[in-house]
Amino acid sequence: MIVVIMVADVLTPVSVHLGPLLVVAPAITASFASPRLTAAIGALAVAADVLIGIHDEGLGTLNVQVGLGGLVVVSLFVVLFALIRDRQRRELTQVRSVATVVQTVLLRPVPERLGPLHLASAYLAAEAEAQIGGDIYAAVRTSHGTRLIIGDARGKGLPAISEAAALLGVFREAARRSPELPALVADLEDSFDLTQGQSDAADEVYAESFVTAAVLDISDERPILSIVSCGHPPPLLLREGRVISLDVGRPAPPLGLGGLGEPQYVPTEFSFGEDDLLLLYTDGVIEARDAAGIFFPLERKAARLTGEQPAALLKGICDDLLEHVGGRLGDDAALIAIRRIAGT
Template structure:
């Protein structure tokens, strides 16, 4: 879903950075040699503190402490050759060097421990993401599919946007949605909806039936958690539920308050707006009759782009919204993977790496 950096620790350090240890070692040698040959009135020993400080920027606490000890030893050598270790000046320098080296080493230890904890959190988030948002297969029957999920919180890796796909009789059924709110409550509601969607696959429900089922699942979950309180109606999910027919050049869709898909055909971009959008899922326990199916053409060679509002509500530094239709129309690649990659990279550049909300995109192409 995004870019990751794998860091290997050995005592908290990144292995390739150990080559940088030559810098603090050279500094210790240079300061020691120059100070020994300088007049006794010149004191360069205080510069030795730079050695452990530099080491802490790229190495772990073990190497940082070792460099600090070496710096203290170098200061002792300088003191021995310049009037003896018992002079007040050299004792003060050694004491200050010991204290600062210990402080820098402890700081590096605490930082490494927090990095390890953060790494564990990222691993848990990645595992949760795999459970909640199962990766969409690249092929389902005649369909080629590409998807991307971009969490607004970089460390979370997962948020309230969702998508899923299952096989239905003669069609591939997909859902894409956006839970109101953020954080753990949004993730919980997303998991409820995705679970209900996967669990309904064997029931062969109609498209309005699946929409009603998902809406009731979200509503029941909110009512159960809120114990019937006034916040029940404030929990909802905007969603698209659609069937892409395998034998016919069309797609059936129920839109529950979600941004309309874009259809790319022959270099032109068309928004698939429905005439009768339904209320978002979970507003209340609505019956199947509330949901209306609308049909659009979807021929071999077309590309269908599904997305959440985190994409079109993303802003640049001037506050302008991301022009998704224009950016998709300017794309000159081929296939869903290329389109999703292009829009993903373009969106990150547009927002300068700082999305205001979670964002998800799915591109679908139909083979002839």
């Protein structure tokens, strides 16, 4: 651009001074280059303007000197802009790296193998730049089997993340020491109430927060699983090409709303035998809509993948889900797939 402007100035009459157009060179450079390169292009533009003034024999005129001064000032400003942008970019990179570490700690992928179970997990963030959110899942090995939780914190922003982290911490600890599933869920409710009680009572964000969750206990010895649902969508059981919705008779209120009454955490048992495949998910999956407003048909999509291993099942569902919504989810989505291995 500098060369083109210099050539154009040479070819035009002396009365036409094109030097001020050189400001576009450092201005455009600042949009993508480093401050050092922006400064170098600015200096080159100033030097080119001086050469144009010498060539036109007008370097001593007020018009050329004002244009040259304006070019210097603009070049300094765009270098300052490049410096500020680079500093903000470094800060954003640091924040993203911290968020990635936080998500790794908060939502550790479930182990591929726990006792007689083969597992896989997936998490899809609604925001392209987001690393963490309110959807949670975890799996804990106990002396008699495996316990799992999947949930969706309905608060917003940092309160939802804080509650999710606290709830997962309590689950990972209490799942090993609570002998019965109802006692485990009661501990989760108590911890949620404690977390809210430590916040400002006038904070409406915390006051409106709660967590829908499904807590499961899968026995090693018996081909059964027990579920306590706290207002969470029912898991799907994939068996011999069929998809069975594991609806509990009377779900308990979401965690955080136990103060509205005396919740009864009654587990519901379902058969879960060899080669059965269990799919847990949050409502970000089933409430995802396409451009026409049609919900994602999870059961129909899962029915085509009943013979797959857990990781392949989740990959197929996630691919179909992103295709359904055009690549952008309206809400976070978390999934866990569990298969009971034959012969164990």
